[in-house]
Amino acid sequence: MDILIFGLISGSIILLSSVGFAMIVKVEGFLNIAHGQMLLLGAYLGLFFSGYGLPLAVTMLLASIATGVIGMLCYGLLFRPVKSQGLLVLLFTSVGAAYVIHGVVGAIAGKRMLAYDLPPTRAIRIFGEPFMTRYELTTVILALVLALAVHLFMTHTRAGKEIRAVSDNEDLARVRGIDPVRSSYLVWFVASALGGLAGVLMGIMGSLHLGMGWQQIIIILATTVLGGIGSIYGVMLAAFVLAFGIEIGLLFAEPSYRSGIAFLIIIVVLFVRPQGLQSLWGAGKLRTH
Numbered sequence: 001m002d003i004l005i006f007g008l009i010s011g012s013i014i015l016l017s018s019v020g021f022a023m024i025v026k027v028e029g030f031l032n033i034a035h036g037q038m039l040l041l042g043a044y045l046g047l048f049f050s051g052y053g054l055p056l057a058v059t060m061l062l063a064s065i066a067t068g069v070i071g072m073l074c075y076g077l078l079f080r081p082v083k084s085q086g087l088l089v090l091l092f093t094s095v096g097a098a099y100v101i102h103g104v105v106g107a108i109a110g111k112r113m114l115a116y117d118l119p120p121t122r123a124i125r126i127f128g129e130p131f132m133t134r135y136e137l138t139t140v141i142l143a144l145v146l147a148l149a150v151h152l153f154m155t156h157t158r159a160g161k162e163i164r165a166v167s168d169n170e171d172l173a174r175v176r177g178i179d180p181v182r183s184s185y186l187v188w189f190v191a192s193a194l195g196g197l198a199g200v201l202m203g204i205m206g207s208l209h210l211g212m213g214w215q216q217i218i219i220i221l222a223t224t225v226l227g228g229i230g231s232i233y234g235v236m237l238a239a240f241v242l243a244f245g246i247e248i249g250l251l252f253a254e255p256s257y258r259s260g261i262a263f264l265i266i267i268v269v270l271f272v273r274p275q276g277l278q279s280l281w282g283a284g285k286l287r288t289h
Helices: 002-028 035-050 056-085 087-109 134-156 158-168 170-175 180-205 212-227 232-249 255-272 283-287
Strands: none
Touching: 002 035, 002 134, 002 158, 002 180, 002 212, 002 232, 035 056, 035 087, 035 180, 035 212, 056 087, 056 180, 087 212, 134 158, 134 180, 134 232, 158 170, 158 180, 170 180, 180 212, 212 232, 212 255, 232 255
């Protein structure tokens, strides 16, 4: 039962953080290392807003929106100006941005570990056995609802269809009257907002520390490779596969080996499915929907 509970919680946080990362990879074509620091930003912004006594739901909403806006600013000020110089320049820019964001948060918040001031809550019981606290259950439900929302957004809205068109062929999309810049700004907002929310949930589940962004980007990269580079739906599946795999692995290893277990799972899966989990139902279909 513990593996099920911790796997669902961990998978939900990985899902929220990795889907946004996959959206940027799909549209921009590079690995945004700074995305991990969006989780750091979201977590500390949530702590800031909660200090005003705001309800937790409002805190999560404000932190997500603020992180999304910061993500858009990063794109407009840092990434868009160098976009024409190639993917390698974008990658190095993201590494530099990650260090800057990490340094700014550290300078303002300090290096000590922090935590949200939340009222204690008991686990909900199912058949007489403790299952999840309301915070943990909210995390799982929120992740699943938002995953469905991303799917509906990408497949049933005009903005989502424009994003898919830009990711498939930017020049053709421009000929059809689609503004790639507007689509990119929207992707960066949604991706960063999801990352910020994941950071808040990480803070609620545990503590806040300056290394959380760097630790999570490793898991995000692992999830992206496992699901299939640029595959949003593959990443959704990979988040829970990786989470449950890690929880099972931790039965036999120390928590410090979490990242190592993640990459071991990747090696095993890619040995069987070289294209990642997206190959379960066809890479071509998955990458365009």
